[in-house]
Amino acid sequence: MKIKKPKVISLFSGAGGLDLGFKNAGFDIVWANDFDKDACNTYTHNIGSHIVCGSIEDIDSNEIPEADIIIGGFPCQGFSQANLLRFADDERNKLYLEFLRVVKDKKPKLFFAENVSGILSLAKGEAIKKIENDFSLAGYSVKKKLFNVADYGVPQSRKRVIIVGVRKDLNIDYDFPIATHTSPSKAKKEQLLPWVSISKALEDIPDADDADHGLLNHDYSKYKITNRNFTGHRKTDPEKPSPTILARGNGKGGVCAIQHPKNHRRMSVRESATIQTFPKSFEFFGSLTSCYRQVGNAVPVKFAEQLALALKNKIGE
Template identity: 70%
Template sequence: MNVVSLFSGAGGLDLGFQQAGFRVIWANDFDKDAVETYKLNFGEHIVHGSICDISTDDIPDCDVIIGGFPCQGFSQANLLRFEEDDRNKLYLEFLRIVKHKQPKFFFAENVRGILSLANGEAIRSIEDDFASAGYRMQKQLFNTADYGVPQSRHRVILVGTRLDIDFNYEYPKPIFASPKKNEKEGVKPWVTIGEALFNIPEPESSHNLHNHIYSQYKVTNRNFTGHRRTDPNKPSPTILARGNGKGGVCAIQHPKNHRRMSVRESAIVQGFPMNFEFLGSMSSCYRQVGNAVPPLFARAIADQLVKYFEGEK
Protein backbone atom coordinates (compact mmCIF):
# COMPACT_ATOMS: atom_id res chain seq x y z
CA MET A 1 0.00 0.00 0.00
CA ASN A 2 2.43 2.62 -1.30
CA VAL A 3 1.54 6.31 -1.23
CA VAL A 4 2.93 9.37 -3.02
CA SER A 5 2.22 12.65 -1.23
CA LEU A 6 2.00 15.97 -3.08
CA PHE A 7 1.96 19.40 -1.37
CA SER A 8 2.80 17.48 1.81
CA GLY A 9 3.49 20.41 4.12
CA ALA A 10 4.35 19.20 7.60
CA GLY A 11 2.64 15.88 6.88
CA GLY A 12 -0.77 15.81 8.59
CA LEU A 13 -2.41 13.85 5.78
CA ASP A 14 0.64 11.60 5.51
CA LEU A 15 0.58 10.83 9.23
CA GLY A 16 -3.05 9.71 9.07
CA PHE A 17 -2.36 7.38 6.15
CA GLN A 18 0.77 6.07 7.88
CA GLN A 19 -1.20 5.34 11.04
CA ALA A 20 -3.72 3.41 8.93
CA GLY A 21 -0.95 1.15 7.65
CA PHE A 22 0.04 2.82 4.38
CA ARG A 23 3.66 3.46 3.42
CA VAL A 24 4.49 6.93 2.12
CA ILE A 25 7.38 6.31 -0.27
CA TRP A 26 7.77 9.78 -1.81
CA ALA A 27 6.65 13.28 -0.87
CA ASN A 28 7.13 16.83 -2.09
CA ASP A 29 6.69 20.40 -0.91
CA PHE A 30 8.17 23.77 -1.87
CA ASP A 31 8.30 25.19 1.67
CA LYS A 32 11.77 24.63 3.12
CA ASP A 33 10.72 24.73 6.79
CA ALA A 34 7.85 22.30 6.17
CA VAL A 35 10.25 19.94 4.39
CA GLU A 36 12.67 20.07 7.33
CA THR A 37 9.78 19.38 9.72
CA TYR A 38 8.70 16.46 7.55
CA LYS A 39 12.23 14.99 7.45
CA LEU A 40 12.54 15.20 11.23
CA ASN A 41 9.24 13.40 11.84
CA PHE A 42 9.00 11.01 8.88
CA GLY A 43 12.33 10.56 7.11
CA GLU A 44 14.30 11.58 4.04
CA HIS A 45 11.80 10.54 1.36
CA ILE A 46 10.54 14.09 0.83
CA VAL A 47 11.86 16.23 -2.05
CA HIS A 48 12.15 19.98 -1.60
CA GLY A 49 11.18 22.07 -4.63
CA SER A 50 8.38 23.12 -6.92
CA ILE A 51 6.32 20.21 -8.25
CA CYS A 52 6.28 22.09 -11.57
CA ASP A 53 9.98 21.30 -11.96
CA ILE A 54 9.69 17.58 -11.18
CA SER A 55 9.29 15.04 -13.96
CA THR A 56 6.73 12.30 -13.44
CA ASP A 57 9.52 9.88 -14.35
CA ASP A 58 11.23 10.88 -11.09
CA ILE A 59 8.15 10.02 -9.04
CA PRO A 60 7.80 6.33 -8.10
CA ASP A 61 4.79 4.21 -9.05
CA CYS A 62 2.29 3.92 -6.22
CA ASP A 63 -1.14 2.67 -5.20
CA VAL A 64 -2.42 6.01 -3.91
CA ILE A 65 -1.67 9.70 -4.48
CA ILE A 66 -2.68 12.15 -1.75
CA GLY A 67 -2.49 15.92 -1.40
CA GLY A 68 -4.34 19.19 -1.51
CA PHE A 69 -4.23 21.82 -4.25
CA PRO A 70 -5.21 25.52 -4.10
CA CYS A 71 -8.42 26.56 -5.83
CA GLN A 72 -8.18 30.35 -5.98
CA GLY A 73 -8.07 30.34 -9.79
CA PHE A 74 -11.40 28.56 -10.24
CA SER A 75 -13.60 31.58 -10.91
CA GLN A 76 -16.40 32.10 -13.38
CA ALA A 77 -14.29 34.52 -15.37
CA ASN A 78 -11.29 32.22 -15.43
CA LEU A 79 -12.99 28.99 -16.49
CA LEU A 80 -12.58 29.97 -20.13
CA ARG A 81 -8.86 30.55 -19.71
CA PHE A 82 -8.31 27.91 -17.05
CA GLU A 83 -4.76 26.90 -17.96
CA GLU A 84 -3.62 30.53 -18.24
CA ASP A 85 -4.32 31.31 -14.59
CA ASP A 86 -1.14 30.94 -12.52
CA ARG A 87 -3.19 30.08 -9.45
CA ASN A 88 -4.33 26.87 -11.14
CA LYS A 89 -0.82 25.61 -11.76
CA LEU A 90 -0.71 23.33 -8.73
CA TYR A 91 -4.09 21.79 -9.51
CA LEU A 92 -2.89 21.09 -13.04
CA GLU A 93 0.29 19.54 -11.62
CA PHE A 94 -1.79 17.24 -9.40
CA LEU A 95 -3.86 16.27 -12.46
CA ARG A 96 -0.71 15.75 -14.54
CA ILE A 97 0.82 13.37 -12.02
CA VAL A 98 -2.37 11.38 -11.44
CA LYS A 99 -2.89 11.06 -15.19
CA HIS A 100 0.68 9.86 -15.77
CA LYS A 101 1.19 7.61 -12.72
CA GLN A 102 -2.34 6.09 -12.82
CA PRO A 103 -2.58 5.10 -9.12
CA LYS A 104 -5.51 2.98 -8.07
CA PHE A 105 -6.86 5.89 -5.98
CA PHE A 106 -6.24 9.55 -5.25
CA PHE A 107 -7.32 11.67 -2.28
CA ALA A 108 -7.38 15.47 -2.46
CA GLU A 109 -8.27 17.81 0.40
CA ASN A 110 -9.65 21.28 -0.21
CA VAL A 111 -11.64 24.13 1.32
CA ARG A 112 -15.43 23.98 1.36
CA GLY A 113 -15.66 26.87 -1.11
CA ILE A 114 -14.48 24.66 -3.95
CA LEU A 115 -18.01 23.20 -4.13
CA SER A 116 -19.64 26.55 -4.86
CA LEU A 117 -16.97 28.32 -6.90
CA ALA A 118 -18.30 29.70 -10.18
CA ASN A 119 -21.76 28.46 -9.23
CA GLY A 120 -20.55 24.85 -9.14
CA GLU A 121 -18.90 24.99 -12.55
CA ALA A 122 -15.41 24.68 -11.06
CA ILE A 123 -16.04 21.34 -9.36
CA ARG A 124 -17.79 20.03 -12.48
CA SER A 125 -14.71 21.02 -14.50
CA ILE A 126 -12.51 19.14 -12.04
CA GLU A 127 -14.74 16.05 -12.29
CA ASP A 128 -14.54 16.20 -16.07
CA ASP A 129 -10.74 16.49 -15.93
CA PHE A 130 -10.38 13.40 -13.78
CA ALA A 131 -12.94 11.47 -15.81
CA SER A 132 -10.76 12.15 -18.87
CA ALA A 133 -7.78 10.88 -16.87
CA GLY A 134 -9.61 7.58 -16.22
CA TYR A 135 -11.17 8.13 -12.77
CA ARG A 136 -14.60 8.33 -11.23
CA MET A 137 -14.58 11.03 -8.59
CA GLN A 138 -16.54 11.45 -5.36
CA LYS A 139 -16.76 14.56 -3.20
CA GLN A 140 -18.02 15.22 0.31
CA LEU A 141 -17.90 18.07 2.81
CA PHE A 142 -16.81 17.23 6.36
CA ASN A 143 -16.48 18.89 9.74
CA THR A 144 -13.44 17.33 11.39
CA ALA A 145 -15.09 17.78 14.81
CA ASP A 146 -17.36 14.88 13.81
CA TYR A 147 -14.32 12.59 13.92
CA GLY A 148 -12.88 13.45 17.32
CA VAL A 149 -10.79 16.47 16.33
CA PRO A 150 -11.33 19.24 18.93
CA GLN A 151 -11.80 21.80 16.16
CA SER A 152 -14.59 22.92 13.86
CA ARG A 153 -12.87 22.66 10.48
CA HIS A 154 -14.88 22.22 7.29
CA ARG A 155 -13.03 20.59 4.43
CA VAL A 156 -13.91 18.78 1.21
CA ILE A 157 -12.34 15.41 0.43
CA LEU A 158 -12.22 14.38 -3.22
CA VAL A 159 -11.67 10.68 -3.85
CA GLY A 160 -10.80 9.28 -7.26
CA THR A 161 -11.03 5.58 -8.12
CA ARG A 162 -9.45 4.27 -11.32
CA LEU A 163 -12.16 3.02 -13.65
CA ASP A 164 -10.85 -0.57 -13.75
CA ILE A 165 -10.93 -0.89 -9.94
CA ASP A 166 -14.01 -2.75 -8.69
CA PHE A 167 -14.41 -1.01 -5.35
CA ASN A 168 -16.86 1.54 -4.02
CA TYR A 169 -15.12 3.78 -1.53
CA GLU A 170 -17.38 4.78 1.35
CA TYR A 171 -16.62 7.91 3.33
CA PRO A 172 -16.37 7.37 7.11
CA LYS A 173 -19.50 8.07 9.12
CA PRO A 174 -19.39 10.65 11.93
CA ILE A 175 -18.65 9.24 15.37
CA PHE A 176 -19.05 12.53 17.24
CA ALA A 177 -21.79 15.16 17.04
CA SER A 178 -22.93 18.49 18.43
CA PRO A 179 -24.56 18.12 21.86
CA LYS A 180 -27.59 19.93 20.39
CA LYS A 181 -28.26 16.97 18.11
CA ASN A 182 -30.05 13.91 19.42
CA GLU A 183 -27.32 11.52 20.47
CA LYS A 184 -27.48 8.28 18.56
CA GLU A 185 -26.03 5.00 19.75
CA GLY A 186 -22.27 5.08 19.32
CA VAL A 187 -22.13 8.83 18.64
CA LYS A 188 -20.36 10.90 21.29
CA PRO A 189 -20.44 14.66 21.99
CA TRP A 190 -17.80 16.74 20.23
CA VAL A 191 -14.41 16.99 21.97
CA THR A 192 -14.05 20.56 23.21
CA ILE A 193 -10.97 22.74 23.11
CA GLY A 194 -11.19 23.06 26.87
CA GLU A 195 -10.91 19.28 27.22
CA ALA A 196 -8.08 19.06 24.68
CA LEU A 197 -5.91 21.66 26.45
CA PHE A 198 -6.97 20.95 30.04
CA ASN A 199 -3.60 19.62 31.25
CA ILE A 200 -1.32 21.81 29.11
CA PRO A 201 0.82 24.10 31.29
CA GLU A 202 1.32 27.78 30.57
CA PRO A 203 4.29 28.43 28.24
CA GLU A 204 6.03 30.47 30.94
CA SER A 205 5.91 27.59 33.45
CA SER A 206 8.30 24.65 33.68
CA HIS A 207 7.59 22.11 30.91
CA ASN A 208 9.30 19.95 28.29
CA LEU A 209 6.89 20.50 25.41
CA HIS A 210 8.10 21.14 21.86
CA ASN A 211 7.05 24.43 20.22
CA HIS A 212 5.24 25.74 23.30
CA ILE A 213 5.72 29.39 22.30
CA TYR A 214 2.97 31.82 21.40
CA SER A 215 2.21 34.98 19.48
CA GLN A 216 2.06 38.23 21.44
CA TYR A 217 -0.50 39.56 18.95
CA LYS A 218 -3.07 41.42 21.03
CA VAL A 219 -6.28 39.68 22.14
CA THR A 220 -9.00 42.08 21.04
CA ASN A 221 -12.23 40.04 21.33
CA ARG A 222 -13.79 41.55 18.21
CA ASN A 223 -16.38 39.71 16.14
CA PHE A 224 -13.92 39.00 13.36
CA THR A 225 -12.11 35.84 12.22
CA GLY A 226 -9.12 35.21 14.45
CA HIS A 227 -10.27 37.81 16.97
CA ARG A 228 -13.38 36.18 18.43
CA ARG A 229 -13.48 34.81 21.96
CA THR A 230 -12.86 31.08 22.18
CA ASP A 231 -15.58 29.08 23.90
CA PRO A 232 -13.91 26.38 26.05
CA ASN A 233 -17.08 24.27 25.87
CA LYS A 234 -17.01 23.92 22.09
CA PRO A 235 -14.49 22.64 19.55
CA SER A 236 -11.89 25.25 18.61
CA PRO A 237 -12.52 27.61 15.72
CA THR A 238 -10.57 26.66 12.59
CA ILE A 239 -6.82 26.85 13.17
CA LEU A 240 -5.59 29.48 10.71
CA ALA A 241 -2.65 29.43 8.35
CA ARG A 242 -3.10 32.89 6.88
CA GLY A 243 -1.49 36.06 8.18
CA ASN A 244 -2.92 39.15 9.83
CA GLY A 245 -2.04 41.41 6.91
CA LYS A 246 1.37 42.30 8.36
CA GLY A 247 3.21 39.09 7.58
CA GLY A 248 2.41 37.28 10.81
CA VAL A 249 -0.10 34.54 11.58
CA CYS A 250 -3.20 35.32 13.61
CA ALA A 251 -3.33 32.49 16.15
CA ILE A 252 -6.66 31.50 17.71
CA GLN A 253 -7.26 32.64 21.29
CA HIS A 254 -6.65 30.23 24.14
CA PRO A 255 -9.88 28.88 25.73
CA LYS A 256 -9.21 31.11 28.75
CA ASN A 257 -8.98 34.05 26.31
CA HIS A 258 -6.00 35.56 28.10
CA ARG A 259 -3.56 35.05 25.22
CA ARG A 260 -3.11 33.39 21.83
CA MET A 261 -2.67 29.63 21.70
CA SER A 262 0.90 28.45 21.40
CA VAL A 263 2.18 26.53 18.38
CA ARG A 264 2.03 23.34 20.47
CA GLU A 265 -1.53 24.00 21.60
CA SER A 266 -2.55 24.68 18.00
CA ALA A 267 -0.91 21.40 16.99
CA ILE A 268 -2.81 19.56 19.75
CA VAL A 269 -6.07 21.02 18.47
CA GLN A 270 -5.08 19.84 14.98
CA GLY A 271 -4.48 16.37 16.41
CA PHE A 272 -0.70 16.08 16.08
CA PRO A 273 1.08 13.83 18.62
CA MET A 274 2.95 15.56 21.44
CA ASN A 275 6.29 14.30 20.13
CA PHE A 276 5.72 15.80 16.66
CA GLU A 277 8.13 18.74 16.43
CA PHE A 278 7.89 21.68 14.02
CA LEU A 279 10.98 23.49 12.69
CA GLY A 280 11.39 27.10 11.59
CA SER A 281 10.36 30.48 12.95
CA MET A 282 7.29 30.79 15.16
CA SER A 283 5.24 32.23 12.26
CA SER A 284 6.39 29.42 9.99
CA CYS A 285 5.44 26.80 12.57
CA TYR A 286 2.00 28.36 13.03
CA ARG A 287 1.53 28.27 9.25
CA GLN A 288 2.63 24.65 8.99
CA VAL A 289 0.14 23.66 11.68
CA GLY A 290 -2.68 25.67 10.13
CA ASN A 291 -2.11 24.30 6.65
CA ALA A 292 -2.19 20.66 7.79
CA VAL A 293 -4.96 18.11 7.55
CA PRO A 294 -5.76 16.90 11.09
CA PRO A 295 -4.08 13.46 11.31
CA LEU A 296 -6.98 11.95 13.26
CA PHE A 297 -9.39 12.87 10.47
CA ALA A 298 -6.90 11.73 7.81
CA ARG A 299 -6.70 8.37 9.60
CA ALA A 300 -10.49 7.98 9.39
CA ILE A 301 -10.38 8.70 5.64
CA ALA A 302 -7.51 6.26 5.10
CA ASP A 303 -9.03 3.48 7.22
CA GLN A 304 -11.91 3.25 4.77
CA LEU A 305 -9.49 2.49 1.95
CA VAL A 306 -7.72 -0.27 3.89
CA LYS A 307 -10.78 -2.43 3.19
CA TYR A 308 -9.88 -2.54 -0.51
CA PHE A 309 -6.29 -3.64 0.05
CA GLU A 310 -7.32 -6.23 2.64
CA GLY A 311 -9.72 -7.69 0.08
CA GLU A 312 -6.98 -7.61 -2.56
CA LYS A 313 -4.75 -9.73 -0.30
Protein backbone atom coordinates in the same frame (compact mmCIF):
# COMPACT_ATOMS: atom_id res chain seq x y z
CA MET B 1 -7.76 -7.11 -5.58
CA LYS B 2 -5.95 -7.10 -2.26
CA ILE B 3 -2.55 -5.44 -1.93
CA LYS B 4 -0.18 -5.40 1.02
CA LYS B 5 1.08 -2.18 2.58
CA PRO B 6 -0.35 0.16 -0.07
CA LYS B 7 2.21 2.66 -1.38
CA VAL B 8 1.41 6.37 -1.27
CA ILE B 9 2.71 9.43 -3.11
CA SER B 10 2.08 12.74 -1.33
CA LEU B 11 1.90 16.08 -3.13
CA PHE B 12 1.80 19.49 -1.41
CA SER B 13 2.69 17.58 1.75
CA GLY B 14 3.42 20.50 4.08
CA ALA B 15 4.33 19.34 7.56
CA GLY B 16 2.66 16.00 6.85
CA GLY B 17 -0.68 15.83 8.67
CA LEU B 18 -2.35 13.85 5.88
CA ASP B 19 0.73 11.68 5.46
CA LEU B 20 1.01 10.90 9.16
CA GLY B 21 -2.63 9.84 9.23
CA PHE B 22 -2.07 7.44 6.34
CA LYS B 23 1.16 6.19 7.91
CA ASN B 24 -0.61 5.56 11.23
CA ALA B 25 -3.23 3.57 9.33
CA GLY B 26 -0.55 1.27 7.93
CA PHE B 27 0.20 2.80 4.54
CA ASP B 28 3.71 3.21 3.13
CA ILE B 29 4.53 6.80 2.11
CA VAL B 30 7.20 6.24 -0.55
CA TRP B 31 7.59 9.79 -1.90
CA ALA B 32 6.48 13.26 -0.89
CA ASN B 33 6.96 16.81 -2.14
CA ASP B 34 6.63 20.39 -0.96
CA PHE B 35 8.34 23.67 -1.87
CA ASP B 36 8.46 25.12 1.66
CA LYS B 37 11.86 24.47 3.25
CA ASP B 38 10.63 24.72 6.84
CA ALA B 39 7.79 22.28 6.15
CA CYS B 40 10.24 19.90 4.48
CA ASN B 41 12.55 20.07 7.50
CA THR B 42 9.61 19.37 9.79
CA TYR B 43 8.48 16.47 7.60
CA THR B 44 11.97 14.94 7.37
CA HIS B 45 12.49 15.09 11.11
CA ASN B 46 9.13 13.56 12.03
CA ILE B 47 8.05 11.32 9.14
CA GLY B 48 10.94 10.50 6.83
CA SER B 49 13.61 11.61 4.39
CA HIS B 50 11.57 10.61 1.34
CA ILE B 51 10.29 14.18 0.89
CA VAL B 52 11.71 16.13 -2.05
CA CYS B 53 11.90 19.86 -1.41
CA GLY B 54 11.19 21.92 -4.50
CA SER B 55 8.47 23.00 -6.90
CA ILE B 56 6.42 20.15 -8.33
CA GLU B 57 6.54 22.03 -11.66
CA ASP B 58 10.26 21.21 -11.85
CA ILE B 59 9.84 17.50 -11.15
CA ASP B 60 9.32 15.14 -14.08
CA SER B 61 6.79 12.36 -13.50
CA ASN B 62 9.51 9.82 -14.30
CA GLU B 63 11.32 10.95 -11.15
CA ILE B 64 8.32 9.97 -9.03
CA PRO B 65 8.03 6.29 -8.02
CA GLU B 66 5.03 4.11 -8.74
CA ALA B 67 2.37 3.98 -6.04
CA ASP B 68 -1.15 2.78 -5.34
CA ILE B 69 -2.47 6.11 -4.05
CA ILE B 70 -1.76 9.81 -4.53
CA ILE B 71 -2.78 12.21 -1.77
CA GLY B 72 -2.59 15.98 -1.34
CA GLY B 73 -4.36 19.30 -1.47
CA PHE B 74 -4.04 21.92 -4.20
CA PRO B 75 -4.72 25.68 -4.17
CA CYS B 76 -7.93 26.74 -5.90
CA GLN B 77 -7.72 30.53 -6.11
CA GLY B 78 -7.83 30.56 -9.90
CA PHE B 79 -11.15 28.76 -10.29
CA SER B 80 -13.20 31.83 -11.15
CA GLN B 81 -16.20 32.11 -13.41
CA ALA B 82 -14.32 34.47 -15.71
CA ASN B 83 -11.22 32.30 -15.92
CA LEU B 84 -12.72 28.90 -16.63
CA LEU B 85 -12.40 29.50 -20.37
CA ARG B 86 -8.76 30.54 -19.91
CA PHE B 87 -8.13 28.05 -17.15
CA ALA B 88 -4.65 26.86 -18.11
CA ASP B 89 -3.45 30.43 -18.58
CA ASP B 90 -4.13 31.43 -14.97
CA GLU B 91 -0.90 31.21 -12.95
CA ARG B 92 -2.88 30.33 -9.84
CA ASN B 93 -4.10 27.07 -11.40
CA LYS B 94 -0.66 25.67 -12.08
CA LEU B 95 -0.54 23.58 -8.92
CA TYR B 96 -3.95 22.01 -9.56
CA LEU B 97 -2.81 21.17 -13.09
CA GLU B 98 0.37 19.64 -11.66
CA PHE B 99 -1.69 17.41 -9.35
CA LEU B 100 -3.78 16.38 -12.37
CA ARG B 101 -0.61 15.82 -14.41
CA VAL B 102 0.94 13.47 -11.84
CA VAL B 103 -2.30 11.50 -11.47
CA LYS B 104 -2.54 11.12 -15.26
CA ASP B 105 1.09 10.04 -15.59
CA LYS B 106 1.36 7.71 -12.59
CA LYS B 107 -2.16 6.23 -12.87
CA PRO B 108 -2.57 5.29 -9.19
CA LYS B 109 -5.46 3.11 -8.12
CA LEU B 110 -6.92 6.02 -6.16
CA PHE B 111 -6.27 9.64 -5.31
CA PHE B 112 -7.37 11.77 -2.36
CA ALA B 113 -7.52 15.55 -2.72
CA GLU B 114 -8.30 17.84 0.23
CA ASN B 115 -9.57 21.38 -0.19
CA VAL B 116 -11.43 24.21 1.52
CA SER B 117 -15.23 24.09 1.63
CA GLY B 118 -15.47 27.12 -0.65
CA ILE B 119 -14.33 25.04 -3.61
CA LEU B 120 -17.91 23.75 -3.89
CA SER B 121 -19.30 27.21 -4.61
CA LEU B 122 -16.43 28.69 -6.63
CA ALA B 123 -17.51 30.01 -10.02
CA LYS B 124 -21.11 29.22 -9.04
CA GLY B 125 -20.31 25.52 -8.78
CA GLU B 126 -18.63 25.31 -12.18
CA ALA B 127 -15.14 24.87 -10.68
CA ILE B 128 -15.91 21.59 -8.93
CA LYS B 129 -17.68 20.36 -12.06
CA LYS B 130 -14.51 21.06 -14.04
CA ILE B 131 -12.37 19.23 -11.51
CA GLU B 132 -14.66 16.18 -11.56
CA ASN B 133 -14.74 16.22 -15.36
CA ASP B 134 -10.94 16.54 -15.62
CA PHE B 135 -10.41 13.47 -13.47
CA SER B 136 -13.20 11.56 -15.19
CA LEU B 137 -11.48 12.15 -18.54
CA ALA B 138 -8.25 10.94 -16.90
CA GLY B 139 -9.96 7.62 -16.16
CA TYR B 140 -11.31 8.04 -12.63
CA SER B 141 -14.70 7.73 -10.99
CA VAL B 142 -14.94 10.72 -8.67
CA LYS B 143 -16.89 11.36 -5.49
CA LYS B 144 -16.70 14.22 -3.04
CA LYS B 145 -17.95 15.05 0.43
CA LEU B 146 -17.94 18.07 2.71
CA PHE B 147 -16.78 17.22 6.23
CA ASN B 148 -16.66 18.96 9.57
CA VAL B 149 -13.71 17.22 11.22
CA ALA B 150 -15.34 17.76 14.64
CA ASP B 151 -17.68 14.93 13.62
CA TYR B 152 -14.68 12.60 13.65
CA GLY B 153 -13.30 13.30 17.11
CA VAL B 154 -11.08 16.24 16.17
CA PRO B 155 -11.50 19.05 18.76
CA GLN B 156 -12.02 21.68 16.06
CA SER B 157 -14.75 23.01 13.82
CA ARG B 158 -13.05 22.74 10.44
CA LYS B 159 -14.97 22.21 7.21
CA ARG B 160 -13.06 20.64 4.36
CA VAL B 161 -13.93 18.87 1.11
CA ILE B 162 -12.40 15.50 0.29
CA ILE B 163 -12.38 14.48 -3.37
CA VAL B 164 -11.68 10.81 -4.05
CA GLY B 165 -10.98 9.26 -7.43
CA VAL B 166 -10.99 5.52 -8.12
CA ARG B 167 -9.52 4.23 -11.37
CA LYS B 168 -12.38 3.07 -13.54
CA ASP B 169 -10.85 -0.32 -14.42
CA LEU B 170 -10.81 -1.39 -10.76
CA ASN B 171 -13.53 -3.05 -8.73
CA ILE B 172 -13.15 -0.73 -5.74
CA ASP B 173 -15.92 1.35 -4.20
CA TYR B 174 -14.52 3.68 -1.57
CA ASP B 175 -16.94 4.61 1.20
CA PHE B 176 -16.27 7.73 3.24
CA PRO B 177 -15.88 7.08 7.00
CA ILE B 178 -19.00 7.39 9.10
CA ALA B 179 -19.17 10.19 11.67
CA THR B 180 -18.44 9.21 15.26
CA HIS B 181 -19.29 12.50 16.99
CA THR B 182 -21.94 15.20 16.83
CA SER B 183 -23.13 18.23 18.80
CA PRO B 184 -23.90 17.46 22.47
CA SER B 185 -27.59 18.24 21.91
CA LYS B 186 -27.84 15.49 19.27
CA ALA B 187 -25.38 12.93 20.65
CA LYS B 188 -27.80 10.83 22.70
CA LYS B 189 -30.52 10.78 20.07
CA GLU B 190 -28.10 9.88 17.26
CA GLN B 191 -26.14 7.46 19.49
CA LEU B 192 -22.87 9.22 18.78
CA LEU B 193 -20.23 10.76 21.00
CA PRO B 194 -20.41 14.50 21.74
CA TRP B 195 -17.89 16.77 20.05
CA VAL B 196 -14.55 17.07 21.86
CA SER B 197 -14.22 20.57 23.30
CA ILE B 198 -11.08 22.67 23.06
CA SER B 199 -10.73 22.76 26.84
CA LYS B 200 -10.91 18.96 26.99
CA ALA B 201 -8.28 18.61 24.27
CA LEU B 202 -5.88 20.95 26.09
CA GLU B 203 -6.55 19.83 29.67
CA ASP B 204 -3.19 18.10 30.06
CA ILE B 205 -1.14 20.83 28.36
CA PRO B 206 0.78 22.85 30.97
CA ASP B 207 0.72 26.63 30.71
CA ALA B 208 3.14 27.98 28.14
CA ASP B 209 4.40 30.53 30.66
CA ASP B 210 5.57 27.79 33.02
CA ALA B 211 9.34 27.67 32.71
CA ASP B 212 9.43 23.88 33.14
CA HIS B 213 6.54 22.90 30.83
CA GLY B 214 8.86 20.58 28.88
CA LEU B 215 6.91 20.70 25.61
CA LEU B 216 8.19 21.24 22.09
CA ASN B 217 7.02 24.38 20.22
CA HIS B 218 5.12 25.67 23.26
CA ASP B 219 5.66 29.30 22.23
CA TYR B 220 2.84 31.67 21.40
CA SER B 221 2.16 34.87 19.50
CA LYS B 222 1.92 38.04 21.55
CA TYR B 223 -0.54 39.48 19.01
CA LYS B 224 -3.07 41.56 20.92
CA ILE B 225 -6.48 40.09 21.83
CA THR B 226 -9.27 42.50 20.92
CA ASN B 227 -12.41 40.30 21.17
CA ARG B 228 -14.26 41.67 18.19
CA ASN B 229 -16.35 39.82 15.65
CA PHE B 230 -13.62 39.22 13.12
CA THR B 231 -11.62 36.16 12.07
CA GLY B 232 -8.94 35.39 14.63
CA HIS B 233 -10.33 37.97 17.08
CA ARG B 234 -13.44 36.20 18.34
CA LYS B 235 -13.59 34.84 21.87
CA THR B 236 -13.04 31.11 22.13
CA ASP B 237 -15.82 29.10 23.79
CA PRO B 238 -14.05 26.57 26.03
CA GLU B 239 -17.01 24.17 25.91
CA LYS B 240 -17.05 23.89 22.12
CA PRO B 241 -14.56 22.55 19.59
CA SER B 242 -11.88 25.06 18.65
CA PRO B 243 -12.52 27.47 15.81
CA THR B 244 -10.63 26.58 12.63
CA ILE B 245 -6.87 26.73 13.12
CA LEU B 246 -5.70 29.37 10.65
CA ALA B 247 -2.82 29.33 8.18
CA ARG B 248 -2.79 32.82 6.76
CA GLY B 249 0.56 34.41 5.96
CA ASN B 250 3.44 33.63 3.65
CA GLY B 251 6.27 33.25 6.13
CA LYS B 252 6.73 37.01 6.43
CA GLY B 253 3.82 37.65 8.78
CA GLY B 254 0.06 37.55 8.72
CA VAL B 255 -0.75 34.44 10.73
CA CYS B 256 -3.34 35.08 13.43
CA ALA B 257 -3.42 32.39 16.12
CA ILE B 258 -6.72 31.41 17.72
CA GLN B 259 -7.33 32.49 21.30
CA HIS B 260 -6.70 30.07 24.14
CA PRO B 261 -9.92 28.76 25.75
CA LYS B 262 -9.22 30.98 28.76
CA ASN B 263 -9.08 33.92 26.31
CA HIS B 264 -6.06 35.43 28.04
CA ARG B 265 -3.62 34.91 25.16
CA ARG B 266 -3.16 33.25 21.79
CA MET B 267 -2.74 29.49 21.65
CA SER B 268 0.83 28.30 21.30
CA VAL B 269 2.09 26.34 18.31
CA ARG B 270 1.98 23.22 20.48
CA GLU B 271 -1.61 23.87 21.53
CA SER B 272 -2.63 24.57 17.94
CA ALA B 273 -0.92 21.35 16.86
CA THR B 274 -2.77 19.45 19.58
CA ILE B 275 -6.06 20.77 18.20
CA GLN B 276 -4.88 19.50 14.80
CA THR B 277 -4.28 16.13 16.57
CA PHE B 278 -0.52 16.01 16.03
CA PRO B 279 1.26 14.01 18.76
CA LYS B 280 3.19 15.96 21.38
CA SER B 281 6.44 14.49 20.08
CA PHE B 282 5.93 16.05 16.65
CA GLU B 283 8.37 18.94 16.33
CA PHE B 284 7.93 21.88 13.97
CA PHE B 285 10.89 23.79 12.50
CA GLY B 286 11.16 27.41 11.40
CA SER B 287 10.09 30.77 12.78
CA LEU B 288 7.05 31.11 15.02
CA THR B 289 5.01 32.35 12.06
CA SER B 290 6.21 29.49 9.87
CA CYS B 291 5.32 26.91 12.52
CA TYR B 292 1.83 28.36 12.96
CA ARG B 293 1.38 28.29 9.20
CA GLN B 294 2.52 24.67 8.92
CA VAL B 295 0.07 23.64 11.63
CA GLY B 296 -2.80 25.59 10.09
CA ASN B 297 -2.22 24.20 6.60
CA ALA B 298 -2.27 20.60 7.78
CA VAL B 299 -5.05 18.05 7.59
CA PRO B 300 -5.86 16.93 11.16
CA VAL B 301 -3.97 13.69 11.70
CA LYS B 302 -6.86 11.85 13.35
CA PHE B 303 -9.23 12.70 10.50
CA ALA B 304 -6.64 11.68 7.88
CA GLU B 305 -6.20 8.35 9.64
CA GLN B 306 -9.93 7.66 9.47
CA LEU B 307 -9.98 8.46 5.75
CA ALA B 308 -7.12 6.00 5.29
CA LEU B 309 -8.62 3.25 7.44
CA ALA B 310 -11.83 3.39 5.40
CA LEU B 311 -9.69 2.71 2.34
CA LYS B 312 -7.54 0.05 3.98
CA ASN B 313 -10.68 -1.97 4.67
CA LYS B 314 -11.07 -2.14 0.87
CA ILE B 315 -7.54 -2.69 -0.38
CA GLY B 316 -5.37 -3.35 2.68
CA GLU B 317 -4.04 -6.54 4.13
